[in-house]
Amino acid sequence: MKKIVLSLFTIVLFVACTESDDTGGSGGTSDDFNRQAMLTNWAxxxxxxxxxxxxxxxxTLSANKDAFLASPNQTTLDAIRVSWLEAxxxxxxxxxxxxGKAEEFNYAFQMNIYPTNVRDIQSNISSGTYDLAxxxxxxAVGFPAVDYMLYGLSNSDTEILDAYTIVSNFEAHKSYLSDLINQMQALTTTVLSDWTSNYRDIFVNSSANTATSSSNKLTNDFIFYYEKGLRANKFGIPAGVFSTTSxxxxVEAFYNKDASKILALEALQAVQDFFNGKAYNASISGESFNSYLQYLNTIKEGDDLSAxxxxxxxTAESKIQVLSNDFSLQVETDNNKxxxxFDELQKAVVLLKVDMIQAMNISVDFVDADGD
Amino acid sequence: MTSKLNKYLNKTTNAAPLAVFRVLFGIMMCFSLLRFWYHGWIEKLYIAPKFHFKYYNFEWVRSLGDYNYLLFFVCGISALFIAFGLKYRFSIIIFFLSFTYIELIDKTTYLNHYYFISVLSFLMIFLPANAKFSVDNLLRKRRFNQIPNWTIDSIKLLLGIVYFYAGIAKINSDWLLSAMPLKIWLPSKYDLPIIGNNLMQQDWFHHAMSWSGMFYDLFIPFLLLYKRTRIFAFVLVVFFHVFTRILFPIGMFPFIMIVATLIFFDASVHEKIIAIIKRIIKPFQKIIKAPKLQETYPFCSRKILLPIVAVFFAFQILFPFRYLLYKNELFWTEEGYRLSWRVMLMEKAGMTTFKIANSKSGQYFYVDNTDFLSAFQERQMSSQPDFILEYAHFLGDHFKTQGHENIQVFADSYVALNGRLSQQYVDPTVDLYQEKESFKPKNWILPFKDDIKGF
Known part of the structure; x- marks a missing residue:
């Protein structure tokens, strides 16, 4: 009797002391859905x-920047603008x-915070000393700052070219534009080389269902981006959804005046492609949220959530298609559109954040909670 | 009848089971509080959030800010005193008050097992758990062998209620016929060694777990009571709770239940446990002189205690059934859901955003919940009506102090329950700022588009 009690206590104590750790294990191999294949496809x-x-x-942008700075004229300006939009x-x-590295140094914050702060940019330019990181x-950095430097310094192209050629501080303009683009390039190189050198393997091997595993983190990132970066930043905030005025x-690409819709549509396409596991530069698709939800639905036999x-x-895309290329103009003329x-984008947030997360039962936080 | 009752109440028994229960309870509680502290949850749950969700009628409970650490310290020390049996009555009262206060600070953290601890520690105030094997005995130079039998039975009864009611709650169509929510939870445990990739993905396994979980909860109190099945029952208890601990983030609860069910064993087992503990503390024992033995513990204020305990149990038996007074689907509206031993019964996820409108100008804007709530709070708020209402009032008051006028607060809320597709939850046309919290049914919750049969 005593032995039974004692040995049971040992078991209990053992399990009690091995609190679930968050390091993640190797991926699934034999059940019907292979999460590691999903992570591999993603990476x-x-x-x-x-x-x-x-x-x-x-x-390319950097090369065009060098050409532009070497001889600022309409041709080189047009070339750098084209490569800016492509990037x-x-x-x-x-x-x-x-x-990974992107999270470590807040890559997105250094690449695409808008509206860009003209006063900060101007004070950086005039002081000449700044830490862009x-x-x-x-x-005051990233694509929106370059947007300002290429389209917003003045009202006409001639005057913008003047800013790089004849105005009193044109050298300072030149070096700021140059530093901005070099910084973006350097950050991207760091992120890329980390992915290709060692992070890729760490990423694909962390498929456990814990708050810090890469599958769960990227799921949360994906939904957060869709809700904040796409829905709120590109539509909700300019349209005045979160404030009393619009x-x-x-808007994104405010100074360019012609690209906010193009960028928003690309972003939605990126989201949908990622959801469906479509390869970035090929038309093949691999394991993804879509196929995972379909697998889970074979157990649950509920609604076809992926569809x-x-x-x-x-639906959201069709609502975006009717908007003006310049969201700034759209907000002024017909904010209802x-x-x-925004409303159609919002409906997808519910499906992702409530239904998909519930179906996948993602661990988001490490705290005692048993769902009651 | 009365003579039978009197006879029962006068019956005495060996004090060892209650003494062991007290020691293990104190140690477990102290360890739980340390673990809570260690994980940084005092800061995260009780200090960092700008806003705390209050229990109805306990709105006066305030977070103590940095003094929460002191509160936890007091609570932990009192748990240690309980384990030692040092100033027991005083310590258990302090423990009950401090622990319950902590739980009342924010209902976001509500767990059935925290409620169980509060209820149990309240009951223990009235029990002579320091009659044997306690420092109190050294202080009063007297030890006791026998205590009223009902004092031990009361703990068995409380445990029985917890299990049995948890079992009754599982008798519903979602749990038994659809194997929900286990069908959502178990497949997501794919990362468990050995069983994760196969067993956890099987439909029959989800059903088997649902049914055995129900039978376990319903019958375990009886199997523990009956001497011939007791050891088998205890093995089940250990297996079941260790298994749930592996599967779900439920912290210390499984171990507390395992330790608690030891109370069902005969006094001889507890005498042995005491002997083991005595052997461990032997080096310190030389200086202690064994106090004089007085056979029976004198229960002086029985006339006051017994009615309190009787009312306590009447409450425990009736309160979980209060949901019968509401006609709406219990899982959907959660009217009468909490404090009723409904453990791990549903998977509910929601998303609720709030629109602040000006009733005169018609202007409106949406609130970013992360400005006010932690991720955990937002998650809990999004699918629970009383949270939604309380938060709506908080937002209304907040924007009023910011100078907004003619404030209306509307909720845009979607909730998914047990794998069903999400549906709109709160009537988006109802100004929640005008609705008051009460025990009355909340008619601004939209009706559930399905039917869950059972308890």
Missing amino acids: DNIIIPAVQDLSSDLG YKTWQYVEMFNI SVNNND FNDK LINNQFN MLEA
């Missing part, structure tokens, strides 16, 4: 190719992956 076919493409786009479009496929400069100056989510993405697009 090898989506994330790394997208970052590689961004890195190459920033390379910005590619960025829409990268912003959601706030994991500083948190205080998050709103803000036509808080509902894809339909909702498509912005709000309609």
Whole structure:
């Protein structure tokens, strides 16, 4: 009797002392859904190719920047603008992956905080000493700052060219533009080389269901990005959903005046592709949220959540298609259409955040909670 | 009848089971509080949040800020005193008050097992748990062998209620026929060694777990009471609770229940446990002189204690059934859900955002919940009506002090229950700022579009 009690106590004590650790284990291998295959698909076919493409786009941007700074004229200005937009479009496929090095130094905060702060930019330019990586400069760097430097310094292209050629502090303008683009390139190189050198393996091997495993973290990142980076930043905030008035100056690519819709559509495409596990630069698809939900549904036999989510993405896209290329103009002329697009995007948030998360039963937080 | 009752109440028994229960309870509690502290949860749950969700009628309970650490310290020390049996009556009262106060600070952290601890420690105030094997005995230079039998039975009864009611709650169509929510929870444990990739994914296993969970809860009190099945029952208890501990983030609860069920064993087992503990503390024992033995513990204020305990149990038996007074689906509206031993019964997820409107101008804006709530609070708030209402009032008051006028608060709320597709939860046309919390049914909750049969 005593032996039974004692040995049981030992077992209890043993389990009590081995609190669930959050390091994650090796991936699933024999059940019907292979999470490691999903992580591998994400890393090898989506994330790394997208970052590689961004890195190459920033390379082009940098080359065009050098050409522009060497001889600022309308041709070189047009060229650098084109490569800026190309890189910005590619960025829409990268912003959601706030994991690894990107999370470590707040990559997205250093690449795409808008509206950019003109006063900070001007004071950086006039002082000539600045730390672009500083948190205080998050709103004075990245794509939005370059947007300002290429489109916003003045009202006409001639005057913008003057800013790089004849105005009193044109050298300071030149070096700020140069430093901005070099910084973006350097950050991207760091992120990319970490992925290709060692993080990729860490990432694909962390498929446990814990708050810090890569599958759960990226799921949370994905939903957070969709809700905040896409829905709120690109639509909700300028349309005044979170304030008593609308803000036509808080749109993405504000100074360019022609790209906010293009960028928003790219972002939604990126989200939908990631949801469906579609490769970044090929038309093949691998394991993804879509296939995971379908697997879970074979156990649960409920509604086809993947189809509902894809339909909702498509509906939202059609609402975005009718908007003006310049969201700033859209907010001023017919904000209701912005709000309609926001509402359709919002419906997908419910499906992702409530239904998908429930189906996948993702661990989000390490705290005692038994769901009652 | 009365003579039978009197005879029962006068019956005495060996004090060892209650003494062991006291020692293990104190140690477990002290360890739980240390663990809570160690994980940084005092800061995270009780200090960092700007806003705390209060239990109805306990709105006056305030977080003590940094003094919460002191509160936990007092609570932990009193648990240690309980284990030693040092100033027992005083310590258990302090423990009950401090522990319950902590739980009342924020209902976000509500767990059935915290409620169980509060209820149990309240009951223990009235029990002579220091009659044997306690420092109190050394101080009063007297030890006791016998205590009233009902004092031990009262703990058995409380444990029985907890298990049995948890079992009754499982008799519903979602749990038994759809194997929900285990069908959601178990497949997500794919990362468990050995069983994660196969057993956890099987439909039959989800059903088997649901049914055996129900039978376990319903019958375990009786199996523990009956001497011939007791050891088998205890093995079941250990297996069941260790298994649930592996599966779910329920902290110390399984171990507390395992230790608690030891009370069902005969005094001889507890005498042996005491002997083991005595052997461990032997080096210190030389200086202690054994106090004089007085056979029976004198229970002086029985006339006051017994009615209190009787009312306590009447409450415990009736209160969980208060949901019968509400006609809406219990799982959906949660009216009468908490404090009723409904353990791990549903998977509910929600998303609730709030619209602050000006009734005169028609202008409105949405609130970013993360401005006010922690992620954990937001998650709990999103699917529970009393949280939604309380938060709506907080937001209304907040924006009033910011100078907003004619404030209306509307909730845009979607909730999914046990794997069903999400549906709108709160009537979006109802100004929650005008609704008051009460025990009355909340008619601003939209009706549940399905039917869950059973208790």
